[in-house]
Amino acid sequence: MSIGRRVGNGARAVLPGNEGGRRALVPVGGTRRHALPPRCDLPLPEWGIPQVSSSRRVDAVAAVCVSSSLVGGGATMRLAQRGKSSGVLMSAAAALFLSGCFGAARNIPGPPADQFAGQELKYSLAGTDEAALGSIQKYLARQDLPSELRPGPPRTYLVTSYIEEPSTTGARRVRRSAYRFGTGATAQAASGGCTDVVVASLTISRGIHEEAWSPQPADQSFESTAWPGLKEFLQRSACP
Amino acid sequence: MISSRAGRLGLFVTILAGAVLTAAILAWQSRGGAISPEVVDREAKRLVGHYAVMLAVVAGFYFSERNAAGDGTSTAVEAFVLAMVLVGTWSLGPPVLIALSATIESAMRHLDSMSVIGASLASAALAFYFSRSGKADESR
Known part of the structure; x- marks a missing residue:
C-alpha cells in the first residue's frame, strides 16, 4: 500500500x-504548480507533427458533423414547413443544428495515453x-x-x-x-x-x-x- | 544607361535589405511567443537558404573578377530594371508574405510553391546583369 x-x-x-x-x-493541498512538476523532458x-495532424483530423470530423447536422436540420425544417406537427419538427431541426455545431466544436479528442510525460x-x-x-x-x-x-x-x-x-x-x-x-x-x-x-x-x-x-x-x-x-x-x- | 557599379550595388543592397527585413518581421511576428522558438529557428534556416542562392551568385561574380568590374562603365537601363524587378520581387517577397499571412507555416508554403520559378528567375537575372556589366568593363 x-x-x-x-x-x-x-x-x-x-x-x-x-x-x-x-x-x-x-503537496496535495498546494497549487497544481507544485502537484504536477515541470515536464521538461x-x-x-x-510533438508538433502529431498534434497538427490530430488537429486537422478533428477539424475534418467537425466539418463532417456540422455539415451533416446542417443538412439534417435543413431537411427537417423543410418537412416542418410542409407537415402538420411543425412545432415538434422545428424543435428537432433546432436540436440538430445545435448538436452539430456545439457538439463538434466542443469535443477535441485528447492525446494518446502515452504522451502524458x-x-x-x-x-x-x-x-x-x-x-x-x-x-x-x-x-x-x-x-x-x-x-x-x-x-x-x-x-x-x-x-x-x-x-x-x-x-x-x-x-x-x-x-x-x-x-x-x-x-x-x-x-x-x-x-x-x-x-x-x-x-x-x-x-x-x-x-x-x-x-x-x-x-x-x-x-x-x-x-x-x-x-x-x-x-x-x-x-x-x-x-x- | 546606368553605371554598372551602381547597378551591381543596387542589386546587392536589395538582396541584403530583403534578408534584414525578413529577419526583423519574423522577430516582430514571433514576439510574446506567437511563434515557438523551435519554429522560428527552423523557418529562419529555410529563409537563410532562400537568400543564400542569390548571395552565392553575387559573391561568385565578385570573387571571380580580378579587377573592379563596372568602374566607369554602364549598362542598359532595361537590363538593370529587369534584374531589379526580378531580384526585388524575390528578395522582398518573404517579408511581405510573412507580414500578410496568418501563420508562418502558410507563408512558407506560399514561398515554397514559388521557389523553383522565383529562385531560377532571380538567379538568372543576377547572373545576366553581372555578366553584362563585367563584359562592359572588359570592352573598355
Whole structure:
C-alpha cells in the first residue's frame, strides 16, 4: 500500500516509485504548480507533427458533423414547413443544428495515453478500478468534458478531451489541457476497498502566428481552469 | 544607361535589405511567443537558404573578377530594371508574405510553391546583369 500524505478530507498523494516507505513530498493541498512538476523532458520536436495532424483530423470530423447536422436540420425544417406537427419538427431541426455545431466544436479528442510525460499524482479513491474511473467519468460528464476509456495493460486509462483554456486579452498563445487518470499495474489496488488512481496532465499551446500545437516550458507552470474542481472532486471522493 | 557599379550595388543592397527585413518581421511576428522558438529557428534556416542562392551568385561574380568590374562603365537601363524587378520581387517577397499571412507555416508554403520559378528567375537575372556589366568593363 502506498504511503502518502493525508490531506483535508482524506485524499492521499504519493509519487510513483515512492510506495516503499519514504514519505512522499507531493503537496496535495498546494497549487497544481507544485502537484504536477515541470515536464521538461518531453521530446519537443516530435510533438508538433502529431498534434497538427490530430488537429486537422478533428477539424475534418467537425466539418463532417456540422455539415451533416446542417443538412439534417435543413431537411427537417423543410418537412416542418410542409407537415402538420411543425412545432415538434422545428424543435428537432433546432436540436440538430445545435448538436452539430456545439457538439463538434466542443469535443477535441485528447492525446494518446502515452504522451502524458512527467510525474503523476496519486489519489486513493473508494471502490474498485472500474468504479473509481466510472465516478471520475461521471464527474467529467457533468462538467461537460468528454473523456475516453482506454483499457489495456499495464493500466486502464481515462483520458479527457482537450480543454480549451480561455485566453487573456492580448495573449499571443492559446492553450489546451488534457488529463489522464490511470488505474491498475503500478497504481496498485489499495487495501480496504480502495483504488489508487494516478493523475497526469498535459498542457500544450500554439502561438497566434503558427499552426502546430506543442508543449512549451511556460505551459508546465500553467494551471488549467479545470484543475481546481477536479482536485476538489478527487479529494471529496477519497477513500475513507 | 546606368553605371554598372551602381547597378551591381543596387542589386546587392536589395538582396541584403530583403534578408534584414525578413529577419526583423519574423522577430516582430514571433514576439510574446506567437511563434515557438523551435519554429522560428527552423523557418529562419529555410529563409537563410532562400537568400543564400542569390548571395552565392553575387559573391561568385565578385570573387571571380580580378579587377573592379563596372568602374566607369554602364549598362542598359532595361537590363538593370529587369534584374531589379526580378531580384526585388524575390528578395522582398518573404517579408511581405510573412507580414500578410496568418501563420508562418502558410507563408512558407506560399514561398515554397514559388521557389523553383522565383529562385531560377532571380538567379538568372543576377547572373545576366553581372555578366553584362563585367563584359562592359572588359570592352573598355
